[in-house]
Amino acid sequence: MAEEAYNPNGLVQRAVRALKAAYPELGVLTDVALDPYTIHGQDGIIDEEGYVLNDITTDVLVKQALSHAEAGADIVAPSDMMDGRIGRIRQALEEKGFINTQIMAYSAKYASNYYGPFRDAVGSSSNLKGGDKKTYQLDPANGDEGLQEVALDLQEGADMVMVKPGMPYLDMVYRVKTHFGVPTFAYQVSGEYAMHMAAIQNGWLKEKNVLWNPFFALSVRERMAF
Template identity: 60%
Template sequence: MRRVRAHDWTRRLTRENTLSVDDLIWPLFVFDGLGTQPIPSLPDVSRLGIPEARDAARRAVDLGIPAIALFPATDPKLKTEDAREAINEDNLVCRVTREIKSAVGDSLGVILDVALDPYSSHGQDGLVRDGRVLNDETVDMLCQQSIVQANAGCDIIAPSDMMDGRIGRIREALDTAGHTDVQIMSYAAKYASAFYGPFRDAVGSAANLGAADKKTYQQSPAQSDEAIHEVALDLAEGADCVMVKPGMPYLDIVARVKQSFGVPTYAYQVSGEYAMLRAAADAGWLDRDAVMMESLLAFKRAGADGILTYFADAAAELLK
C-alpha cells in the first residue's frame, strides 16, 4: 500500500475524494445598521451591517463560493410572542436580500432560513401556547414567511423549524404565489444538539430561549433510523435537497442519507464545531488550516454534496 503513497503526484492520482470551492456555502449573520459586531463565541465571525453584507456577497462571488445563507440578528424590540416580524415584507433579511441581489444578481445563490426563532420573544422555532409548540399554526406562518422571502429575491428557502408537514405546504404556497423556481433545502435531519450555542448568541435568541429546549420537535441524538424517515417524508413532500445538522457528530447520518436516497445532500458544520476548532487553533494546540481542510474533506467523504461552514471564505482562499 505504501507504493501509492510515496509521492505527492501518486497520492493526487489515486485520491478518492476532493474538496473544491464549489462545495462551500457561507453562512452570514446580519444586523440592521452599519459596520460589524464581533461575536465573542465565534472568533473571526461578525454580524454584518447591510452595506457590509453586500460587500461580503461580492467577496463570495470573487472567491467562487456558489451560495450564502443569511441569518438575521433581529432587534429585540421587534420580537413578539407571535413572531409577526417574520412575515414583514420589509424585515431585515428581506432588505438585505434585495440589496445583495441588486449588487450581484444571479452570480450568487441566496439561501434564507425559514423558522420563527429569530423573531419570537420565546426563542422557539414555532408558535407557542400553554408551553407547547403548535405545529399546524406554525406551518401557516412558515408558508407566509417563505412567500415574503421569495418575493425579496432569495433562491433557496431553507426550513429549519422541523415542523411536521411543512415542506409540502411551503411548496404549494410558493407555487401558488408564482415562485415555482425557488428551491427548498430542507433541514430534514436536524438534531436537538448542544452544538448550537454560539449560533444562538449570534442571532440573539439564546436569552429568549433561556432554559427551554427544542426536544419535542428536533431529532434526538440517539436516533438514526428516524432521521431516514424524516428525510423520506420531506422528499415526498417536494424538497429539492436535504440537510443534516449538526455536521461532524452526525457524519453517519450524512452517509446514510446519501446512500439511501441519492439526492443532493448538505451538511452544516455548526457554530459549536467551528468554535471548538478555532479555540484549539487559537491556543496553539491544532493547525487551523490543516484541521479546517481535513474536517471539510470529511463531509465530502461521508457523501455530502456541499457544506455550510463559517470557514467558507478561509477555505476558499486556500482552494483558489
C-alpha cells in the same frame, strides 16, 4: 405571532432584494424559521404552557417563505423542524407562481448542544430560559428517525436536504446520500467551529492543518452536494 418574519420590508427581505439587484446571477438562499423573531427563543408559536403549536407555526412559516421568494430568494431553507411544513411551503410557492424557487429542507436536524455559541450570539439562549427544542428536533440516538424525516420532506417537495450538525453525524450524512441519492448538505455549526478555534488559539491544534479536515470528511465518497 412573529409578524416581522414575513414583513416585506424586513431585514432579510431588504437584503435579498439588494443582493439580487446588485448581483442578479448570485444564488441566494435564506433561512426560514421563527426563533430570531420570538421572545421565547423557540422555532414556533407557543401556547400559554409553552408548547409549540405545529400547525399555527406552519401558517407563519409559509408566509415567511413566500416573502423571501417574493424578494428574490432562489432557495428557501426551512430549519424549524415543524411537521408538514415542506408540503405547505411547496404548495404555496407553486400557487403563487414561484415554480423555480427551490427548497432545502433541514430534514435531519438534531437536538444538539453544539448550537450553543450561535444561540448566545442571537440572544435565543437567554430567551429559552433553560428550555430546549427536543419536542421537535431529532433525538441524536435515533438514526432511523432521520431517514424517515428525509423521506417525508422529499415526498412533500424538497429539492435538497440537510443534516445538522455535520461532523457528529457523518454516519447520517452518508446514509442519507446513499439511500436517497439527492443533494445532501451538512452544517458545520457554531459549536463545532468554536471547538476547533479554542484548540487552535490554545496551541493544541494547527489552524491550517485542522480547518479543512471537516470539509474533506464531509465530501469524501461524494457524500455532499458541493
